[in-house]
Amino acid sequence: MAAAVVHLSVHGRLRRSPEIVSQTCYRPSLLRCRAFKQETGGDDEKPSSPPPKRRKGPLYKLKAAMQGLAGSRSAAAEVYGGQYERAVEKAEEIFFSVATQVGRYVITMTSSGVVLAVGFQLSGGDSQTNALIWYSWLGGVIIGTMLGANSVLEEHCKAGPRNVVITGSTRGLGKALAREFLLSGDRVVVASRSPESVVQTIDELEENIKEGLSVAKKKQRETLLQAKVVGTSCDVCKPEDVKKLVNFAVEELGSIDIWINNAGTNKGFRPLVNFSDEDITQIVSTNLVGSLLCTREAMDVMQYQEKGGHVFNMDGAGSGGSSTPLTAVYGSTKCGLRQFQASLMKESRRSKVGVHTASPGMVLTDLLLSGSSLQNKKVFNIICELPETVARTLVPRMRVVKGSGKAVNYLTPPRILLALVTAWVRRGRWFDEEGRAVYAAEADRIRNWAESRARFSFTDAMEMYTETTWVSVFSLSVVCAFIMLSSSGGPFPGT
Amino acid sequence: MATVAAPLPLRAAASAGPAPFRLSSDDGARFPGRLGQRRLVAGGCRPRESAGFRVEALLGGGGGGPKEPILPPYNVLITGSTKGIGYALAKKFLMAGDNVVICSRSAERVESATSDLKKEFGEQHVWGTVCDVREGKDVKALVDFARDKLGYIDIWINNAGSNAYSFKPLVETSDEALIEVITTNTLGLMLCCREAINMMWSQPRGGHIFNIDGAGSDGRPTPRFAAYGATKRSVVHLTKSLQAELQMNEVNNVVVHNLSPGMVTTELLMSGATTKQAKFFINILAEPPEVVADYLVPNIRAIPTNQSMKPTYIRFLTGLRAYSRIFSRLAFGARRNKYVAED
Numbered sequence: 001m002a003a004a005v006v007h008l009s010v011h012g013r014l015r016r017s018p019e020i021v022s023q024t025c026y027r028p029s030l031l032r033c034r035a036f037k038q039e040t041g042g043d044d045e046k047p048s049s050p051p052p053k054r055r056k057g058p059l060y061k062l063k064a065a066m067q068g069l070a071g072s073r074s075a076a077a078e079v080y081g082g083q084y085e086r087a088v089e090k091a092e093e094i095f096f097s098v099a100t101q102v103g104r105y106v107i108t109m110t111s112s113g114v115v116l117a118v119g120f121q122l123s124g125g126d127s128q129t130n131a132l133i134w135y136s137w138l139g140g141v142i143i144g145t146m147l148g149a150n151s152v153l154e155e156h157c158k159a160g161p162r163n164v165v166i167t168g169s170t171r172g173l174g175k176a177l178a179r180e181f182l183l184s185g186d187r188v189v190v191a192s193r194s195p196e197s198v199v200q201t202i203d204e205l206e207e208n209i210k211e212g213l214s215v216a217k218k219k220q221r222e223t224l225l226q227a228k229v230v231g232t233s234c235d236v237c238k239p240e241d242v243k244k245l246v247n248f249a250v251e252e253l254g255s256i257d258i259w260i261n262n263a264g265t266n267k268g269f270r271p272l273v274n275f276s277d278e279d280i281t282q283i284v285s286t287n288l289v290g291s292l293l294c295t296r297e298a299m300d301v302m303q304y305q306e307k308g309g310h311v312f313n314m315d316g317a318g319s320g321g322s323s324t325p326l327t328a329v330y331g332s333t334k335c336g337l338r339q340f341q342a343s344l345m346k347e348s349r350r351s352k353v354g355v356h357t358a359s360p361g362m363v364l365t366d367l368l369l370s371g372s373s374l375q376n377k378k379v380f381n382i383i384c385e386l387p388e389t390v391a392r393t394l395v396p397r398m399r400v401v402k403g404s405g406k407a408v409n410y411l412t413p414p415r416i417l418l419a420l421v422t423a424w425v426r427r428g429r430w431f432d433e434e435g436r437a438v439y440a441a442e443a444d445r446i447r448n449w450a451e452s453r454a455r456f457s458f459t460d461a462m463e464m465y466t467e468t469t470w471v472s473v474f475s476l477s478v479v480c481a482f483i484m485l486s487s488s489g490g491p492f493p494g495t
Numbered sequence: 496m497a498t499v500a501a502p503l504p505l506r507a508a509a510s511a512g513p514a515p516f517r518l519s520s521d522d523g524a525r526f527p528g529r530l531g532q533r534r535l536v537a538g539g540c541r542p543r544e545s546a547g548f549r550v551e552a553l554l555g556g557g558g559g560g561p562k563e564p565i566l567p568p569y570n571v572l573i574t575g576s577t578k579g580i581g582y583a584l585a586k587k588f589l590m591a592g593d594n595v596v597i598c599s600r601s602a603e604r605v606e607s608a609t610s611d612l613k614k615e616f617g618e619q620h621v622w623g624t625v626c627d628v629r630e631g632k633d634v635k636a637l638v639d640f641a642r643d644k645l646g647y648i649d650i651w652i653n654n655a656g657s658n659a660y661s662f663k664p665l666v667e668t669s670d671e672a673l674i675e676v677i678t679t680n681t682l683g684l685m686l687c688c689r690e691a692i693n694m695m696w697s698q699p700r701g702g703h704i705f706n707i708d709g710a711g712s713d714g715r716p717t718p719r720f721a722a723y724g725a726t727k728r729s730v731v732h733l734t735k736s737l738q739a740e741l742q743m744n745e746v747n748n749v750v751v752h753n754l755s756p757g758m759v760t761t762e763l764l765m766s767g768a769t770t771k772q773a774k775f776f777i778n779i780l781a782e783p784p785e786v787v788a789d790y791l792v793p794n795i796r797a798i799p800t801n802q803s804m805k806p807t808y809i810r811f812l813t814g815l816r817a818y819s820r821i822f823s824r825l826a827f828g829a830r831r832n833k834y835v836a837e838d
Contacts, residue, residue, distance in 0.1 A: 239670035271740050273693050277631030277686065284682045288729070292722055293666070294711050299666050318732055321714065325740035329685055336681065336729030339711050343721035347664045363825055 089217065095117055113135060136479040161226045163253040165189045167236050167243070167294060168263025170197040172365030176387035177260065178229070179205055180395040183212050185223030189249045191233035192263075198231040205229045228488035229254075236263045236290030246297045255305050259298035260312045260358070260399060261291045265335075268370050269326040280329055287316075287333035292340065299353045307351025310401050312408070313337055314357035345405045354404035362389045364430060364439070377431040383424045384430060385410070388445060497738045502645035522650070562748060564700040565799040572596040572637075574628055574687060575655025577604040579761035580707075584652065587792035589616040596641050598626040599655070628655045629682030634690045639815060647698045649799055651691040652705045655678050656727075662719045662767035669696070673722050680726035681733075692749055701748025703798055705809075706734050708755045720767065738806045750804055754795070756787045757812025760834055768835045778833045779824045780817055787811050 119133040164181045166272045168174045170192040174242055174325025178188045190201050216224050230252045234245040249256050265286045267279045275283075295311050302309030316334035318324040339362050344355045362368060362384045372380070397408045419426070430439050439445075575581045577599040585595045589612060595613070599605050602625045609623030622644045626637040629788040641648050644796050657679040659672035672752045673742055695702030711717040711724025712731045730753075737751045794809045805814060823829040831837060 012768060239674075271744060272685070272689050272737060275689065276639070280685050280689070281631075281682060284677065288725065289677050290672055292677065292725070293670065296665050296668065296673070303666065318736070321732065323732070323735040323739040325736050325743050328736035330738060331736050332548035332685075332729035332733040333681070335732035336725035336727075339714055339717070339728035340721050340725035342714065343711070343718050343724050344665060346716045346718035347721065 050165065088486075090259045112140060112260075151316040152372045161223075162186045162257040163189075163255055164258045164260065165191065165247070165249050165298070166260045167191050167234065167260050167290070168243075170194070170201040172367065173199060173360055173363050173387045173390065174262040175205075176391035177262065177395060179238070179388070181207055181399075182227045182229055183224065184395060184399060187228040187253050187273075188230075188400070189245070189252065190229065191234040191245050192231075192280060193233060193235050195233040202229050202231045206447050212426050221493065226412070236261075236294055237285035239293055242290075242297050248299055253377055255307070256298065256301055256309055258310050258312070259294065259302075260314070260398070261294050262314050263290055264314060264316060264330075265292075266330045266370070268328060269372070270308065271326060272328045275329060283329045284333060284479075287330065288336055291337055294353070295340075295344070298350065299351070299355075302353040303351050305352070308354070310354040310356060311396075312356050312358045312398060313341055315357050319359070321358075323415065341405075343364055348404060352381070354401065354406070354431065356398075356401055356406045356408060357410070358394055359407065359409040360394060361385065361409070361415075363387050363390050374435040378427075381429045381431055382426050383416075383419050449455045497544055500721075529568045533718075541814055542556050562701065563735060564802060565649050565700045565702075567592065567796070568647040569593045569796065569798065569799060570596075570641075570647060571650045571652065572641055572648045572650045573654050574626065574637075574683075575599055576621075577601070577608040578653075579757055579763065580759050580784045580787060581652075581654040582608060583788035584654065585612065585621070586785075587788040588650075588796075589620055591792060591796060593620075593644055593796075595621050596637075596645065597621065597623045598637055600625070621749040628653075628687055629678045630637070631686050634683075634686045638690050638694050642694070644707045647700055648691075648694065648702055649696070649700060650703050650705065650795060651687070652707065652795075653684050653691075654707050655683055655687075656707065656709060656763070657767070658720055658723045658763050660762065662769065662773075664719060666719045667720065676722045677726055681729050681731060682725065685733065687811075688733065688751070692737070692741070692746075692751075695749040696746055698748075701750075701804075704749065704751045705754040705795065706730050708750065708753055712753075712755065718769075734806075747804060750798075750806055752798070753808040754791065755808065755810040756791065757782065757810070757817075759787050765835075772835070774835045774837050777835060778830050778837065779820050781834060782811075 024131070049166050116133060116137055120130060162181070164178075164186050164393075166178050166181075166188065169178045169188075169190040174190075174192075178190050178201075179406060183186050190198060190205070192198050194203070206229060209224060209229070211222060230248075232248045234241045236242060246256070263286055265283055267275065267283055280449050291313055295313065298309065298311050304312070315338070316330065317327060318331025318334040319338045321335060321338075341355060341357055348355060362380065364380070365383050366384055368380075368384070393410050394408055401408065428438065430437060432438050531550050544607075552687050559569045568591075569588070571585075571593050573585050573588075573595065576585045576597040581599075585597050585608075585760050588595050592609055595612075597605065597608060599608075605623040605625055609621060612621045619663070622640070624637060624640045628634060656677055659668075659675045660666065661672050684706060688706070691704045697706070709723065709727035710720070711727045714728060717724030741747075741749060741751065745772070750816065760777070760781045760783050764781060766778065768777050790811050791809060797803075798807065820830070824831070
C-alpha cells in the first residue's frame with residue numbers, strides 16, 4: 001500500500017511539473033477563470049457551484065425513494081399499462097443522470113476547494129506559492145476531466161454480451177459470479193469437477209434468468225435475452241480436461257472474452273504436519289497447477305482471437321506476502337500465483353491477452369467457514385460479505401477491464417472505512433452470539449434478487465467517484481503538499 | 496486497515512496491506528486438550544506416533560523437556576544432492592567433518608555420487624538413497640532411512656528443485672514441464688517440510704530446516720520461467736508461514752530458514768543462457784557451485800554452533816555484491832565471456 005502511494009505521488013508530480021514550469025508567465029487571476037471554464041465544459045449541466053451543494057442531499061434521497069417506488073410499483077404498473085410507466089422511467093433516467101453529474105461536480109469542487117483552502121492557509125499569502133497552487137489545481141482539474149470523459153466513453157463501449165468461462169463455479173463465489181454475469185446479459189460456461197453439480201447449477205442459473213426476465217423492464221429484457229448458460233465437468237489439474245473445457249467453450253460460444261480462474265481449495269485450518277499427502281497434493285494441484293494450466297490454455301486461445309481476451313486469477317490469503325499460519329499450503333500457493341501474474345505481465349506485454357487479478361476480500365463460502373471458530377465469526381460479522389454482494393461489485397469491473405495487469409478488488413479503502421465505522425451495527429450480521437449462521441440460505445437470498453439489485457447502496461455511490469475524482473483530488477493534494485514542503489524548505493533556514 | 500483484514504483474510508484484498516494470519520488463542524476447540532496435553536508430553540522426546548497424536552505432541556514439542564544442545568559433527572540431509580549445488584553442499588559438509596545423507600530421484604546418480612564421496616571421505620560419513628520428493632511415501636522412507644543410519648538429523652536442506660530445463664513463454668510450455676516444476680518445487684518441498692518438522696520436534700536436539708529459494712523469491716517477475724518463479728515465491732512464503740505456525744504452537748526446537756544461493760552455474764541455470772540479456776547476467780552474477788557452497792556451509796553450520804533459534808535468511812548474492820559486480824562490468828568490462836560467449 002505504501003509503495004503504491006509513493007508511486008502514485010511520483011507520477012502526480014511528474015505529470016504536473018511541465019505545466020507548472022511552462023505556464024508560470026500567466027497571471028493567476030486569468031487562470032482561475034479558465035479553470036472554471038474547463039470544468040463546466042466537461043460536464044453536461046452548468047450549475048454555479050453554491051446551489052448544488054445544498055441540493056445534493058435531497059437529490060439522492062429523492063432518487064433512492066424513486067427507486068424504492070419503482071420496485072414496489074412494478075405490479076401496479078402492469079395494470080395501468082405502458083405509457084405512464086415509460087414516461088416515468090424516462091424521467092427517472094434523466095433525473096438520475098443529472099443527479100450523478102451534479103453530485104460528481106459537487107464532490108470534486110468541494111474537495112479541491114478544501115485542498116486549495118488548506119494550501120492558501122499554509123502558504124501564508126506568498127503570491128508565488130499561491131500561483132503555483134492555482135496551476136496545480138488546474139492540472140488536477142484537467143486530468144480529472146480527461147479521466148471522467150474516458151470512463152463515460154467506456155460505458156458506451158461496454159454494451160454487448162461477453163463470453164465468460166468460470167472454473168469452479170458450481171458453488172460459492174464462482175456461482176455468484178456466473179449469476180451476475182448472466183444477469184448482465186453475458187454467455188457463461190460453468191465448470192466443476194462433478195458433472196452432477198454442473199447440471200444442477202445450470203438448471204438453477206437458468207431459473208434465475210427466467211426470474212430476472214419476469215421482473216425486467218424493457219431495456220433490461222433485451223440484454224437478458226442474450227444470456228445463456230452452458231457447462232461441462234472439468235478437473236482443472238488435468239491438462240486434457242482443461243483442453244476439453246476450452247474446446248467446449250469455443251464450440252458453444254465461438255470465442256472466449258473473459259476467463260476466471262476461480263477454482264481453489266483449502267481443506268481446513270491446521271498446522272502443516274496434520275495435512276495428509278492427499279490434502280497437500282490436492283491443494284497444490286488445484287490452486288497452482290490448475291491456475292497455470294488454465295491460464296496457459298486460455299491465453300493460447302485468446303491470442304488468436306481478434307478482440308484478444310482477459311484472464312483473471314483469484315487472490316487469496318497470502319497473496320500480499322504476509323504469512324498464513326495454519327493454512328501454510330493455501331497461502332503459499334496464492335503467494336506464488338501473484339508472482340506468476342507479475343511474470344506473465346512481462347511475457348505478454350505485446351499480446352492482446354490481458355492478465356489480471358481479482359480480489360474478492362472475505363466471502364461467506366465454505367472455503368472460509370470450514371473450521372472457523374466463534375472468535376473468527378465475530379470478525380466475519382464486520383468484514384465478510386455474501387458472495388452475491390461481492391459478485392455484484394466485481395462483475396461490472398471485470399466486464400470493462402482493459403489492458404493488462406489490473407487488480408479488481410472488492411475490499412477497497414472506502415469499503416474498509418465503512419466497515420470500520422459501522423462495526424458496531426454489524427455485530428450480529430451473519431452469526432449470532434453462539435456462532436450460528438443467521439443469514440438466509442442461498443435459495444432464499446436469490447428469491448429477493450431483483451429487489452436487492454435495484455436497491456441504492458451508499459458504498460456504490462462512493463465507488464462511483466473513486467476511479468476518477470479521488471485520483472485527481474489525491475494527486476492535486478500531493479502536488480500541493482510537495483509545493484508546500486519545497487517552498488517552506490527555502491525561506492525558513494534563512495529567517 | 497490492517498486490523499480489519501488481519502483475522503482470517505482468506506481471499507483478502509491485496510490493498511489491505513500486511514495481514515498477519517492468526518487464529519486467536521481462544522481457538523482451543525480446534526486443538527482439544529491443548530493445555531493438558533502439553534504437560535503430558537512435556538518430555539518432548541516422545542518417538543513418532545500415530546497421526547492422531549501429532550497435534551498434541553506438536554503443541555507440546557520442546558515445551559520445556561530436557562533439551563540437548565546441538566554439537567558437531569552435525570547430521571545433514573540434503574534433497575536433490577547428486578549434482579549441482581546440492582552435491583557441492585554435501586561435499587563441503589563432509590569436508591567440515593559432518594555426516595551427510597544424500598538422495599535424488601535417480602538410483603544411478605545416487606549410486607555414483609555416494610561411491611565418489613565415500614572414496615573421498617570414508618565409508619562412515621555418507622549415505623545415499625533414492626527419493627522422489629513428490630511422493631509422500633518416498634519422503635517418509637527417506638526419514639526412516641536417515642533415522643536408521645544416523646538416528647537423528649540436525650540440518651535438513653530442501654534443495655531439490657526443477658525447472659524442467661526449459662525457458663519458454665508460458666503459452667509454449669508443455670503440460671509435463673508445468674506439472675513437474677510445480678510438483679517438485681512446491682509439493683515436494685511441502686511434503687519434505689512436513690516430514691522434517693515431524694521428525695525434528697521429537698528429537699531432543701531439535702533441528703534446523705533450510706529451504707532453498709530461487710529466481711522470483713523476492714516477488715520480481717520471471718518472464719520465460721513463470722512457473723518456476725511462482726513456485727520459488729511460494730517457497731519463501733511457506734517458510735514464513737511455517738515460522739509463524741511453529742511459533743504459535745510453541746515449538747521452539749525446530750526452526751525453518753531460507754537459503755539463497757544466488758545464481759549458480761548449474762544445468763538448471765545454464766539451460767536458459769539463450770538470450771543476450773541472460774548471458775550478460777550469467778557472466779556477471781553467476782558463480783560455480785563450489786564457490787557458493789564455500790560461503791553457505793560455514794554460515795549454515797554457524798547457526799547450530801551458536802545455539803541460535805532465530806529464523807534467518809542466508810544470502811550468497813546480496814544486493815551490494817550484485818550491484819558492485821554490475822558496476823565493475825560496465826566500468827571495466829570485468830567477467831565478460833566468463834562462462835558463456837556473449838556475442
